[in-house]
Amino acid sequence: MSGTLYGLGVGPGDPELITLKALRIIEAAPVIAYPAPDKGDSLARAIAEPHIPDGKTEIAVRTPMVPGAFPAHDVYDHYAGEIGDHLSAGRDVAVLCEGDPFLYGSFMYLFARLAGEHETKVVPGVSSLGACAAAAGVPLVSRNETLSIVPGPLDEAELEARIKASTAVAVMKVGRHFDKVRRVIDRLGLSADAHYIEHASMADQRALPLDQVDTAKAPYFSMILIRRESGEAGQ
């Protein structure tokens, strides 16, 4: 009998923001997998670390992080094979995912390769979106307002068009795109409505006005939330 593949959201960073369900499955599954950089530690594993019992088989799904090399399809083929072997042998595999597995998560590449052949369950997690809003103390959207989630790497014209068209916007993965995003926000006259947050829910969480951000140091895990004061959530 085949094992079950689990995609487990482990939340945005604070180990206490894991769900009871993810915790139960981590404790029960004999095999734990998680995304990791070429070299170095896995953030997803670090988030779940206090909850991982000894004695698990662990698979670090190491992928190259150089721009253009991601997603590395041959790398995912390899790890899908390794995970598939465990499943075929009847062992459940829990894949840890930062935030939520299906919102900007790399779990989709394993899901695409394995869900057709093996029973697969996805456990949603707390996303960085809610964590950033909580860190900034900013209710994002209410009732009939629209929210756009926009990646910082988009080109400047597309960023501007999307921010202009929405009541509330979350610009994700700001990092080295900070200056570009800020130019757009300034041009649209939204600086007073914008909030910068880095490492939401983690020990080094910071929420700052845009003009206090050291632009050279904005990390990959940073976000800018824009909530127009004219929107109801701003009342």
Added chain:
Amino acid sequence: MSGTLYGLGVGPGDPELITLKALRIIEAAPVIAYPAPDKGDSLARAIAEPHIPDGKTEIAVRTPMVPGAFPAHDVYDHYAGEIGDHLSAGRDVAVLCEGDPFLYGSFMYLFARLAGEHETKVVPGVSSLGACAAAAGVPLVSRNETLSIVPGPLDEAELEARIKASTAVAVMKVGRHFDKVRRVIDRLGLSADAHYIEHASMADQRALPLDQVDTAKAPYFSMILIRRESGEAGQ
């Protein structure tokens, strides 16, 4: 010394999708509050029910659900007063919120009235967005794709413009707006890319193709996810 006001995300419906942090705070706080309809039960309380110890002081924040009457500012003024009295007396108050407190949650109305005077902490929760994607088995967005969250009550032209402009869309609160939303999706040729989900993560969760939905029965807590197959998350 004033107590602390907590806005606690209790997740989308499955009581096991509550976080360890929300659970700890529910267990410790002497006063629990939650939104509720005029008459009848609170969904947020029902989600957290297995985790609420006996002996708490409970406040049902009852608001009229008739269209046009919400948000009822005098009602929120009243409950903010009641909660504020507990805080001023040094008692922590945990406000239970379906999903995430700052994503389409009514907690913002209490937050606006109380956060200026009392220490306030917001604990993010699993939103219905991730729960719906998990229920449908649909990775929503990857890498540099844009996601729009659009309320079903919007008028038809605005819905169409917003859906047309995005790679991935979540239409929330579909319910009695199902026929309108479906017309828009058909017109844009996106029917094959659309997934209907109701009561995500709850015991009566259902995920269906649009043409199998009984339109007269779509509940308020229903969502349509649209992920273009041309988007990378569809590969």
